[in-house]
Amino acid sequence: MTLNERLERIHDQIQQSCNSVGRIAVALYDDKTDILHTFLSSSEENPFHNYQIPLSQVPSLNMLAMSGENRLISDIPASLSDSNSHHSKQIVGSGYCSSLTIPLKLQGKLLGFLFYDSFEKDDFSVTMQGTLNLYAQLICETISHDLASIKTLRGAVVTAREFSRQRDEETAAHLSRMAHYSRLIAMEVSDHYQISEETIEYLHQFAPLHDIGKVAIPDRILLKKGRLTDDEREVMRSHVLRGVEIIDLMIDEFDLGTVRHIELLRNIIAGHHERFDGSGYPSGQQGLDIPVESRIIAVADVFDALTTQRPYKPAWSFDEALTQMQTTESAFYDPACVAALAKRRDDVEAIRRRFVDPPAD
Numbered sequence: 001m002t003l004n005e006r007l008e009r010i011h012d013q014i015q016q017s018c019n020s021v022g023r024i025a026v027a028l029y030d031d032k033t034d035i036l037h038t039f040l041s042s043s044e045e046n047p048f049h050n051y052q053i054p055l056s057q058v059p060s061l062n063m064l065a066m067s068g069e070n071r072l073i074s075d076i077p078a079s080l081s082d083s084n085s086h087h088s089k090q091i092v093g094s095g096y097c098s099s100l101t102i103p104l105k106l107q108g109k110l111l112g113f114l115f116y117d118s119f120e121k122d123d124f125s126v127t128m129q130g131t132l133n134l135y136a137q138l139i140c141e142t143i144s145h146d147l148a149s150i151k152t153l154r155g156a157v158v159t160a161r162e163f164s165r166q167r168d169e170e171t172a173a174h175l176s177r178m179a180h181y182s183r184l185i186a187m188e189v190s191d192h193y194q195i196s197e198e199t200i201e202y203l204h205q206f207a208p209l210h211d212i213g214k215v216a217i218p219d220r221i222l223l224k225k226g227r228l229t230d231d232e233r234e235v236m237r238s239h240v241l242r243g244v245e246i247i248d249l250m251i252d253e254f255d256l257g258t259v260r261h262i263e264l265l266r267n268i269i270a271g272h273h274e275r276f277d278g279s280g281y282p283s284g285q286q287g288l289d290i291p292v293e294s295r296i297i298a299v300a301d302v303f304d305a306l307t308t309q310r311p312y313k314p315a316w317s318f319d320e321a322l323t324q325m326q327t328t329e330s331a332f333y334d335p336a337c338v339a340a341l342a343k344r345r346d347d348v349e350a351i352r353r354r355f356v357d358p359p360a361d
């Protein structure tokens, strides 16, 4: 069962005693970027689909994050008269009249916010708030348990990669940038390809693991300065299947078989060198037969490689990279994913500025 399905179940339970609660939603917070982004919603009636904003730009939530207190708004339309907040307007536009917002914290760290929205004014009695607080804790723990499993997995991978540091150009900054690009692309194409917000979060979390198989490639090939021979290229390409083997082993060793969306992780590793026209490897899958997560990662990964300085080439500008991906190499990539990057230019540039490679020595 996905987290979102769990949330829907909890919503059903709550509605048995309070049927005017129309929506439960969770937004997650990333303290590295200060970005708060939508994650789960129990209702189709969701005014904030695929939405993200720096927490510092939402003073009311920022205050809750600091105080740790809940916020009860018993009459949203009335409270709107003294608020120009875009958020409140969105909420009212969807017919919600009162809301309870709970900051989700774990060991003092902000995980995100939980929102209960109701179609009735004054809907949250003191007893009701007590119950909803308990549910909030349950939801918080479920989410953090899931995210912690991924963290363990990522920790294991980072450790493995530490042994081979300096071995290739996959810097920590590259992995952060491509993970963020992946999220942007996924958000843009989510309606088109029906990708849930939950899936987008996992895609973002798993993206840095795409090249884990490179730990199995010998230095003489991975670090070779000149052109690879045909045989060497074959060995290099085996990093994809080795990656799948490694991750399967780690899932066994760390007992992570219960991590949700593990299939998504496998597809990210297995499919990140497939090409839209079928000329990629290892399977030569084509077009929409390639899982959408693989298509997204491929675009994010290549775009970052193009816009980053490498020993053999300077960093290309946003426009240069995009032109290359939309002309000479256009057949390789899902055009919707490339178009998504083009559309989010400002966000892409912000990510480039935020995660900068350390200067080469």
Ligand SMILES: [Fe+2]
Pocket (backbone or CB within 6 Å): 210, 211, 239, 272, 273
């Ligand atoms: Fe790769």
Ligand SMILES: [Fe+2]
Pocket (backbone or CB within 6 Å): 170, 174, 178, 210, 211, 301
């Ligand atoms: Fe990469």
